[in-house]
C-alpha cells in the first residue's frame with residue numbers, strides 16, 4: 001500500500017504527526033509539496049517568504065532523502081496536482097497536518113473530492129498547541145480577549161508531547177515525477193537582494209533547533225527584558241515557526257524542561273495561537289476590519305510620498321527608520337519596533353493598516369497569514385483585544401525608553417536624525433484622535 005504525505009506549512013520531520021503516522025503504518029511513502037497558485041484560499045507569498053521557502057524545502061528534501069524518501073515538488077492548482085499525484089503513485093491514503101486559515105476550506109473540499117474517489121484522508125494537529133474546536137467560551141463562541149483565551153487554553157492541560165522524527169521511511173517503488181526546485185525561481189536574481197537574509201538566517205529544521213537551543217541556554221533568562229531591540233533577548237524563532245520547521249509543542253516542552261521561569265515566553269506562543277484562532281473564526285484577517293466600525297474610518301491618501309518614506313526608513317524618526325531598514329535588509333524586525341513603525345503609519349500618517357500589512361507581507365521572512373494582519377489590526381485599533389485607539393506610540397519616547405544608548409538606531413539608521421521629519425507628532429496625533437472621534441460620534 002502507498003500513502004501520500006502532503007507537506008504544507010510544516011517543513012520538518014520531527015514532531016510531524018502525518019509523517020509519523022505514515023512511518024508507523026509501514027506503508028510505502030510518497031512525500032509531496034505543492035507550490036499553490038494564488039487563489040481565493042491562498043495568498044501569494046511575498047519576496048522574503050519565497051527566499052525562505054526555497055531554502056527550507058531544500059533542507060526538508062535532504063532530511064527526507066536521508067530517510068530514503070524523495071520530496072516530490074509540483075506546482076499548480078492544488079486539486080489538480082493532488083489528484084494527479086494520487087493517480088501517478090497509486091496512493092490509497094493521503095495524510096496531512098491541519099491548517100486553520102483560509103486553506104482549511106480548501107482542505108474540506110479536498111477531503112470530499114478524494115473520498116469520492118475512494119481515497120482515505122487522515123489529518124492531524126501539527127501547527128497549534130490547542131486547536132479551535134477545543135477552546136470555546138461558556139456559550140460556545142470564540143474568545144475575543146487574549147487573557148481569557150489563554151487561561152482557557154492552559155487551564156488544567158498541557159499540549160501533548162512532541163513525536164520523534166522517524167528514523168527510516170519506506171519509499172514507494174514508483175515515485176511521481178518532480179519539478180526541480182530551481183525551476184520554481186523562488187530566489188531573487190536581478191537584483192539579488194538576499195545577502196542580508198543569508199547572513200542572518202539558517203532556514204530549515206536544523207537551523208530552527210539550533211536557534212531554540214541557543215535561546216534556551218543563553219538568552220531565555222533575560223527574556224523579561226525582551227523589549228530592548230539592541231539586546232538579543234528574544235528567541236527569533238518566528239520564521240521557523242511560521243514555516244513549521246519546528247512545532248510549537250516542541251518549543252513549549254523544550255522551554256518548560258529547560259527552565260522554570262518561562263511563563264512569559266509561553267504566553268507569547270499564546271499570542272501566536274490567539275492570532276490563528278481569530279483567523280479561524282473571523283478570517284480572512286488581511287481583507288477586512290475585525291471591528292467593522294472602522295469601515296468608516298477616514299484614512300488619508302498618500303499625497304506626499306509618505307508611504308515610500310516609511311518603507312525606505314526615511315521618516316526622520318530614528319527608531320522607525322532603523323526598524324524599516326532592518327526589515328529591508330534582513331527580513332525581520334523586533335516586535336517592539338514593529339509596533340512603533342505600525343503606529344506611525346496607521347495613526348500619525350493615518351494610512352490604512354492594509355498598506356503596512358502588505359509591505360510587511362512582502363518583506364518579512366516570518367510573514368504569516370494570521371499573525372501579520374492580526375497584529376496590524378491590533379496596532380491600528382480595529383483588531384481583537386486591540387490597543388485602544390487613543391494610545392498612540394510616541395516614537396521619540398519609545399526610542400528613549402527602549403534604545404536608551406542608541407545602539408539599535410546607530411546600527412541600522414545612523415543618519416536618521418539628519419532626515420527632515422515627515423510629520424509633526426503633536427498635530428498628527430490630534431488629527432488622528434479627531435478622526436477617531438468622528439467614528440464614535
Ligand code: FAD
Nearest residue numbers: 234235236237238268269272335338366367368371372375
Ligand atoms: P519571541 O518574543 O521570542 O516570541 C516567541 C514566539 O511567539 C515568536 O517566535 C512568535 O511565533 C510568537 N509571538 C510573539 N509575539 C507574537 C505576537 N504579537 N503575535 C503572534 N505571535 C507572536 N509574527 C509573526 O510570526 N509573523 C508576522 O507576520 C508578524 N507580523 C507582525 C506585524 C506587526 C505590525 C506586529 C506588531 C507584530 C507582528 N508579529 C508577527 C508578531 C511579533 O512581532 C513576532 O512574532 C516576533 O517579533 C518574533 O520574534 P521572536 O521570535 O524573537 O519572538
